Amino acid sequence: MATVTTPGISIAPPPTYAPGKSAAAVIWDWMTTVDHKKIGVMYIFLGIIYFIVGGVEALLIRAQLATPNGKVLTPTQYDQVFTMHATTMIFLFIIPVFAGFANYFIPLMIGARDMAFPRLNAFGLWMLLFGGLFLNSSFFLGGAPDAGWFAYAPLTEPAYNPGRSMDFWAAGLTLLGISSIVGSINIIVTTLKMRCPGMRFNTLPLFVWTTLVQNFLLLFALPSLTTAAIFLLFDRHLGTSFFKAENGGDPLLWQHLFWAFGHPEVYILILPVFGIISETLPVFSRKPIFGYIFIAWSSVAIGFLSFVVWVHHMFATGLPDVALAFFASSTTLIAIPTAVKVFNWTATLWGGSIVTKTPLLFSVAFLTMFPIGGLSGVSLAVVPFDWQITDTYYVVAHIHYVFFGGSALGILAALYYWFPKITGRMMSEKLGVWNFWLVFIGLNLTFFPMHMLGLLGMPRRQWTYHEGLGWNLYNFVASIGAFTIAAGILLLIINLVASFRSGERAGADPWDAWTLEWATTSPPPEYNFVKTPVVRSRRPLWDQKHPDDQDWMRGEH
Amino acid sequence: MRGSRLKPSTSRRSSLSLILVLALPILLSACTWGGNHSQLNPASEPSHLINRIWWIMFWMSVAIEGLVAGLVVLALIRFRRKAGDPDPVQISGNTRIEIAWTIAPALILVVLLVLTLTTMINVSEPAGDKMRVTVTGHQWWWEFDYQGMNIVTGNEMHIPVNEPVHLDLRSADVIHSFWVPSLQGKRDAIPGHDNTLWISADKPGTYRGECTEFCGPEHANMNFIVVAQPRTEFDAWVKNQQQPAATGQTGLEAEGAQTILTQACAGCHTINGVKGFAGKVGPNLTHIGSRQNIAAGTLDNTPANLARWIRNPQEVKPDNKMPTLGLDDDTINKIVAYLESLK
Numbered sequence: 026m027a028t029v030t031t032p033g034i035s036i037a038p039p040p041t042y043a044p045g046k047s048a049a050a051v052i053w054d055w056m057t058t059v060d061h062k063k064i065g066v067m068y069i070f071l072g073i074i075y076f077i078v079g080g081v082e083a084l085l086i087r088a089q090l091a092t093p094n095g096k097v098l099t100p101t102q103y104d105q106v107f108t109m110h111a112t113t114m115i116f117l118f119i120i121p122v123f124a125g126f127a128n129y130f131i132p133l134m135i136g137a138r139d140m141a142f143p144r145l146n147a148f149g150l151w152m153l154l155f156g157g158l159f160l161n162s163s164f165f166l167g168g169a170p171d172a173g174w175f176a177y178a179p180l181t182e183p184a185y186n187p188g189r190s191m192d193f194w195a196a197g198l199t200l201l202g203i204s205s206i207v208g209s210i211n212i213i214v215t216t217l218k219m220r221c222p223g224m225r226f227n228t229l230p231l232f233v234w235t236t237l238v239q240n241f242l243l244l245f246a247l248p249s250l251t252t253a254a255i256f257l258l259f260d261r262h263l264g265t266s267f268f269k270a271e272n273g274g275d276p277l278l279w280q281h282l283f284w285a286f287g288h289p290e291v292y293i294l295i296l297p298v299f300g301i302i303s304e305t306l307p308v309f310s311r312k313p314i315f316g317y318i319f320i321a322w323s324s325v326a327i328g329f330l331s332f333v334v335w336v337h338h339m340f341a342t343g344l345p346d347v348a349l350a351f352f353a354s355s356t357t358l359i360a361i362p363t364a365v366k367v368f369n370w371t372a373t374l375w376g377g378s379i380v381t382k383t384p385l386l387f388s389v390a391f392l393t394m395f396p397i398g399g400l401s402g403v404s405l406a407v408v409p410f411d412w413q414i415t416d417t418y419y420v421v422a423h424i425h426y427v428f429f430g431g432s433a434l435g436i437l438a439a440l441y442y443w444f445p446k447i448t449g450r451m452m453s454e455k456l457g458v459w460n461f462w463l464v465f466i467g468l469n470l471t472f473f474p475m476h477m478l479g480l481l482g483m484p485r486r487q488w489t490y491h492e493g494l495g496w497n498l499y500n501f502v503a504s505i506g507a508f509t510i511a512a513g514i515l516l517l518i519i520n521l522v523a524s525f526r527s528g529e530r531a532g533a534d535p536w537d538a539w540t541l542e543w544a545t546t547s548p549p550p551e552y553n554f555v556k557t558p559v560v561r562s563r564r565p566l567w568d569q570k571h572p573d574d575q576d577w578m579r580g581e582h
Numbered sequence: 583m584r585g586s587r588l589k590p591s592t593s594r595r596s597s598l599s600l601i602l603v604l605a606l607p608i609l610l611s612a613c614t615w616g617g618n619h620s621q622l623n624p625a626s627e628p629s630h631l632i633n634r635i636w637w638i639m640f641w642m643s644v645a646i647e648g649l650v651a652g653l654v655v656l657a658l659i660r661f662r663r664k665a666g667d668p669d670p671v672q673i674s675g676n677t678r679i680e681i682a683w684t685i686a687p688a689l690i691l692v693v694l695l696v697l698t699l700t701t702m703i704n705v706s707e708p709a710g711d712k713m714r715v716t717v718t719g720h721q722w723w724w725e726f727d728y729q730g731m732n733i734v735t736g737n738e739m740h741i742p743v744n745e746p747v748h749l750d751l752r753s754a755d756v757i758h759s760f761w762v763p764s765l766q767g768k769r770d771a772i773p774g775h776d777n778t779l780w781i782s783a784d785k786p787g788t789y790r791g792e793c794t795e796f797c798g799p800e801h802a803n804m805n806f807i808v809v810a811q812p813r814t815e816f817d818a819w820v821k822n823q824q825q826p827a828a829t830g831q832t833g834l835e836a837e838g839a840q841t842i843l844t845q846a847c848a849g850c851h852t853i854n855g856v857k858g859f860a861g862k863v864g865p866n867l868t869h870i871g872s873r874q875n876i877a878a879g880t881l882d883n884t885p886a887n888l889a890r891w892i893r894n895p896q897e898v899k900p901d902n903k904m905p906t907l908g909l910d911d912d913t914i915n916k917i918v919a920y921l922e923s924l925k
Binding site for chain 2: 361
């Protein structure tokens, strides 16, 4: 029988983040670091800050819309707020937080010392910070972008938008795109080239799988947005007419270019969460993920399919029926790999021995909330129904069930799951449970009524609405829900700060988990592992802890 | 909650509160189905067909979400770990089951796709001659030009009941979208494009419509109505609309007819039959007295509201293109009297 090599557990004492250095030295260290863990932490930190910024923007929107004829915001203020809410949440919260978790955990999960390109990694981080500050500085320099995060031409052309704000938008997103692209190159090369011995593709943790697919999507989708943004800058400043109908251009060209990015973008915003849930559910059910191969390869299928569905954002634009039929078909098709995963995750829970800690609560909430968004999404593929419901609050409900009920809940699960590894301390379960219930109840109070609002005819992107349309109660409930979410997030922040300062010490492996990040100290030393791990299955730590019942002995990879 | 373990009864309470949280909005929603501005209140064949698909999808979604959420909640209750429990059987998949639950949703989706394609065909524009209206979206109002009938009006479209009407959608500036939920799905009005739509009402009534493509600050106040009338009433409306503006006013109205010529109104508005009053920026005012709403559905058309609008349009509809002219009340009252006489 071949020698079984197991990953080594570092015996060095866990390093602290400020081992006796002066404050200035610590700051300099963090500013100049190329260590993937510190960079990962900074990405996550920045993402959470912008989550709060975007959240405040959401609260302003809901305060304005709590009652008909609201007077909290003027129309132009409202337009800036709703534009920046979406732009911030997408580009400055979700993408950076995912980049942070990927940077921190991919090298650990594949048994590597760092990312393939550490300096490029740092460059990506600081580009993100610069891009975020640049974009938000627009509030103080003549007005933030106000044509929606989707910035449809010709509303963005100088004739209708003479200020600087759309220039901030186009240039800002280009800067952020650079950050994402360099991050993607790094993650892809690292995953392909730096896996430890024994870690084949079908042995990769699912978080690594889904993040890999996500980064291919980023690489191929962002050029479309960058092109569109540059064409817009040309139209606005060099007298071109890419999107100006009166000179032979076409506003619809903008929509094609934008959604060719925009649709893969939404899968970019959810795929890592599919991976996170595929890590947490097994650990907290005490059994392996059900159907690893289906989950891994359905993610790849989603990746490819995501490039051929974009016109479903344009069903009402007057394109020929044949084209609409094609995209209705492709959109319906892409629902299949997503649906399958929901059943796989449910089957992971079923028959398990479920530990109801906070990461599990958020994971289970994802599993029940994301399908609501998925089902409303499927209904949007039905073209004639879409003709009625597109551009109404029904779509706002859909996107928030997938963005909040999907991406954000997954991020919260990841935070609670991986906080002990990153900081060496446990988060408070008590605060975590309160955080969970406020967010869960708040999310449903806020977004479920929006389905009804759309069906009752309320369009989206409106700064106010009239009396007597039957929309008042739903809007009011939605606004209550938004403030409930805010209360929950406040508890999250308190939990993060208090636990960082004085949380119970976590060991290397507080959840009794199975992937390689738990095979080193919490937090890991700068070099991650004393010895490069050698793995023989998807659950190297299970193998180590159950030498007589290792996964590969049962024929599992 | 003490320590890090939830007490067992909490999970049953949690599942109950989960159900309540989800059920409440559904129960609330049964109260109103949305008057004259909701696709849940269809008043035409296409919207009836679409409404039917909606309810099929709704119940299908309830069933699927109910199944998933139900199984998850059941698993949480039934398979909750207690201290000292052994590890569960380390099952990692079952290819046959996974194939089954790939094929099952695929079949449901195929049915949905077939429903999609057949409905697209069934709601397409019926052949044959019909009345044609050019709909032009402006920031932030709707212009309706009845082709070949010499009628140009704003924000209020009359159509004969049970007769399909062809709409040519245009935009004077940015992308807008024409949507009257009770009657038909929406279609964008895109500069440089020749989009079309058709509508028909199967019963008389006033149906509210909205702009449904973000078009700038007053996108929220770009509403319109479609008034479906029996043929005879519609013909009477047409005849009236084809007349130039009413003349022969007396008293305050006559003073208003003179006063309005001294103000800037003609720079933006048209009143047919009044010399020099041919502005193209704002809605045609020839028969404004007979319209139900003003400012694109923002206010009901009453003398008090019209006065309020003229006095300070920016207060009623901030950032819209009608400037506040600083007119005194006396002038405003005269103009309002005149305009309301233009039935």
